[in-house]
Amino acid sequence: MCRCCSHLVDAYDKERFAESKKELDALLYDESLATVPFLILGNKIDIPYAASEDELRHFMGLTGLTMGKGKVNLERPLEVFMCSIVRKMGYGDGFK
C-alpha cells in the first residue's frame, strides 16, 4: 500500500500560516511518519496576493528541506506544489 501525507495550506490566508506550520511540524516530527512522503499543497493561487511558492516555503520553514521537483530524497521525500482546487489545477502533479 502506498502511504503519503498531504498538508493543505491556504496560501491566501497569511495570518494563519503560523497555525498551519504548527500542524505541519507536528506531522514532520512524528516518528511514525519519518519515512512517509509529504506533499505540501499551497492552495488558492487563483486569488491575487496569495503567497508565492517561495514565500510559502519560507513561512512553513521548508527552505532547504525540499529537493526540487522531480528529485526525491528517499529519507524524507517532501515537496511543495501550488494549486487551486476550485480551478482544478496544480495538485495532480504533486500527487503524481
Ligand SMILES: Nc1nc2c(ncn2[C@@H]2O[C@H](COP(=O)(O)OP(=O)(O)OP(=O)(O)O)[C@@H](O)[C@H]2O)c(=O)[nH]1
Ligand atoms: N478562490 C479559491 N477558493 C477556494 C479554493 N479552495 C477552496 N476554496 C474556498 O474556500 C472556502 C473554504 O475553505 P477554507 O475556509 O479554507 O476551508 P476550511 O477547511 O473550512 O477552513 P479551515 O479548516 O478553517 O482552514 C470555500 O468557500 C471554498 O470554496 C481555491 O482553490 N480557490
